[in-house]
Amino acid sequence: MLSKKDYWENLDDFFSHTIDLIEMLDLKKNWIGVDPKKKLLSELDEIKKIINEQIDFNEKGGIFFNKRYGSKDSNQLNDTNIPSLLIEQEVLADKQETDLANKKKVKEHLEINDSDQIEPLLLQDIVIVKDAIQIDLEENNKIEQENFGKDIKEGQLESQNNNIEALNHSYEEKTDNPTGNISPSVQLYTPEVQEKKNESITQTFNSQLIELGKINAELLNNEINNINNKDQDVLVGETNEQQAQKYSNQIISNIDIKKSNNKSVSKIVPPKMTFSIANGKIKESYKEKITIKENIEIEILYESINFSENNIGLSVEDSFIVGVPQKMGSFVINFNYKYQDNVYKASVNLVIVADPKDLWEVNEPAEDSLFPKEHEFYKTIKFNNNQNYKIIAASRRGRSHEHNGSFRDDHFDYEILEHDPSLVILSVADGAGSAKYSREGSRLATEQSINFLSHKLASIQAFQDLEKYVFEESHTSEINKSIVANWNTASIQLFREATDYAMEKIRQKVENTQSSFRDFATTLQIVIVKHVQDKRFISSFWVGDGAVAVYNQEKIRLLGQTDGGEYVGQTVFLSPNLEPFHQYVSITIASAQDWLFLMSDGISDPYFETDTELSSLDNWTKFYNDYKEVLNSDIDGSHLNEKIHFFKKGHHDDRTLLVLLPHNEPNLSLTVESFTDV
Template identity: 30%
Template structure:
């Protein structure tokens, strides 16, 4: 029985070593002691004994006995042995080699797949955008270095783009955004054709991404999304228009800009004001409204009275002595107007239990009068935006300097500190010129997309382009509505409220 047990273990050990060469001696010894595996080995020995019994007397088999204390080496044909149900054979190639073990050579020769012998091509072209004219030459290359010629392109669906095989170009005006597939038929020798499938991306029109959400109608400081006004009397034409920016439309907030225009037929003085409430200030839209109305009403009242008559006479004379008197008078006029505006904001803040800063706003104003082909204007500039006397073509006079901060969007707002600053008079500019065709005020929602920088405001060519663009909208009968529509122009990255006032 001991000899039989040893033979069984020896057979089992040899079989496991053959089937699982990656096992260590300790692992083999452990599996060899398993009763279930020994039973399988014993059954195999019995079955094998029955098969070879007739051969015991044959000359073909030379059986050698082995002492009990010696191990027996068995060669077991794997194909004749049922695999163990609870042992998984791991391919030797997938395991790390043991010290001294020689890696086995793959029995499968390395033969390149048929696909690797086929030429491969790359295709490059620009992405498209919905609504924008598209033209892109396809750049093709083959890994063999041969020239690629595209014979035909089919689209996964009609997107408004076609392929011209003569020019090897894609062109058209895309109608639908999304990711689509191009099925390309191409050749390198004009004989054999190959196929490729490549993606094409059609980006959406940026305008379509903007939402239009109405602000709450019951807000205490409700303001309409647009506003406009025109004055057309006795040869005087003044128009103002204001429009909510896309950045406000997208989130359902109010227009922060405001304006004021007026003309007195008796004194001939005209008033124009634009104001831009600070976007970060909760009540700035009301601050812009209060400031423009308060300052505008004060300026109008003063120019209708004795001060207006005095200034008109001095400006009409416009000699060195009279010029010296005009400056101080307008300095006092604008300082009083700004002070009243700030005071009105402070009163509103107290009444509404709000901070004064939550009503922060810019304020740009002009007081002007025409004498034939001459225009006199006194400008006050607090904040960003622009004021300019334009004309003739190719010439512009910037009536002040914008308050630009260290970062984009930073500016100075109307407050007591600014009014009491020793440099307050630097915010006032006066002049009298011939051939001025347009006196223009605007908030930064207009100046930023058209002039981009403070230096851009000095470029006469940019002013030429702006005036030429708005001229068709300045037909007196419909200038207010047309100018309001024009303010909806699309400029990437510029989506603030827009307000403009023009005297022409």
């Protein structure tokens, strides 16, 4: 037969073992939700707390009254009456008080001087005191407590155990207080009545023990399918109640074994770990592993992985998360990992970012905007007159202008002279993004300069004399040197006059709009090609960024250089102050098989990000290989228009590309052009 002290200590160990079992089974099977488990553990803890707060033992194992609270008004106590402890109300106990302190409390409480009279009290069983504690809480919130003749404040702490609460109502037996020496809050009982109360408390806690045993048995039943056949056979034929009773008896009689088992089933607390996984991009192939920041040896159990959402396009293959994400956003990946032979749960966030192209909006400019311009424009021409060549060009609004709802600032134009088909004029301009009418400035610069040159070129003798060039002789021969010198001088003069004419047209627009010349700021590239036999005499004017180049597989020639401004991202624009003017003019002689490129910086910057790359033959060969197929096969320029709509991070400007290339289809003269209106 267990002593009272052993009984209560065993009950305390039973609570601890029950809590450990709940934690272990929940971790393994996730059999209970967070809220129900929390409530269950909270109730167990409250019962434990009440026991610890209300009960203590003397040196001989006897139970005496509440460790902290008791009546302070009692003067004496006879041998048949002892003070009782209020179990109904939850109180905060000082667990560090010693038996000596408890004896002192009894002595002070009952005003007993003889220590021999105190010791028998400490050997007595627990008794009940009503109204020993008054808790001062909010006023005006009173409730009527059954069997008491007074109100107590609402919020007074109550026991979480309904069985214990019932004890106070079932066993309250007041005695008379004829002497008036005992405090009104202390009730006196006979030993017989007290013994009944102690037996009732024991029965009540035994009942609670059985209920907890049933819970454990139910948990064990949930595990039957996961244990070996030998263990399963042991449980066959037993009901839940039988298992609960058996289990409870084992806990009480074998508490030392339970303590050792508690230690063996306690899991190692894993160190703090930071899990992460690389971001993915929607509709792009993904293959990554879960990693940890800390240098800790663990094993990710990839077979346990599940995703917070279905149909995101990812799965687990060969310890990798793979697939092509179909949704963007943040998704939770739940998984298990093994650390020191124990399995734990964890999760990590996977972020699938949007395709940058999908983030760009397409907005239209205001309908009442001045100088509207089509968003896309492209055209091509194939010409045969002893010099077979093809001219193809496309210009389109960049994503930045689409997003902002503004017009295309780029422009291009070209013309084959009717009275002299050996002469071809080509031009590309890029309006300044910060100038509100630069779209009109680029149009005027290209169209008006070509308009001027088409009327002027036929009368320039130096260009006619290019047909007298003697290719059989060295370029340093006197006749050839003279022809080239006159050609160079004429080109500089001609380009000056052409640009002056274009700027005059821009000034007229400035006056009409009451704006400034800066509002029409633009770069400008002009190229004049004179076909002679199987050669091309090329004159160029180039101010601003972009690129003008003659290419073959053995050589790249830049017909000028990019002009940078005072700050990064700036450039030089067409103006009357371009001096010395000749530095913007170049001439060269090329083969009829060479390719001639004119482009705005919307094309050149993504392909040639530095001046070194712009001068590199290898880089130009890559560019040529990327475009040669579409340039050769495109009939009207529409394919080129789509080709230049490529995506490269950080490069979203307007794009214009104009190319003159050799064409070997005889007896063909065809011009096709198209555009997309605003």
